[in-house]
Amino acid sequence: MKAYRESIDYMYSSNPRVITDYAEFAKVPEPMAKRVRDEFFPKSLVNPDQIHGLDSLLPEAVNLKFIAGLRKSKPPN
Numbered sequence: 736m737k738a739y740r741e742s743i744d745y746m747y748s749s750n751p752r753v754i755t756d757y758a759e760f761a762k763v764p765e766p767m768a769k770r771v772r773d774e775f776f777p778k779s780l781v782n783p784d785q786i787h788g789l790d791s792l793l794p795e796a797v798n799l800k801f802i803a804g805l806r807k808s809k810p811p812n
Contacts, residue, residue, distance in 0.1 A: 736783060739783055740783065743778065743781055743782075743783075746772065747772075749780040754768050754769045754772075754803060757769075
């Protein structure tokens with residue numbers, strides 16, 4: 736996880752080489768790489784320490800048969 740966090744910190748740093756590296760990796764022009772990073776993958780979205788959206792993703796995963804149906808947990812005795 737440390738390496739992942741370091742990669743994320745690098746990709747969202749002010750280092751001018753970041754967009755060039757990302758564009759080369761994704762095989763897209765630099766303006767597109769910057770737009771994709773900034774508009775579609777904001778740093779808060781790729782934060783490994785927070786999970787968002789499970790309330791909408793889990794029912795969809797069940798509907799698409801990616802996971803078995805959800806069971807309601809029993810309260811402790």
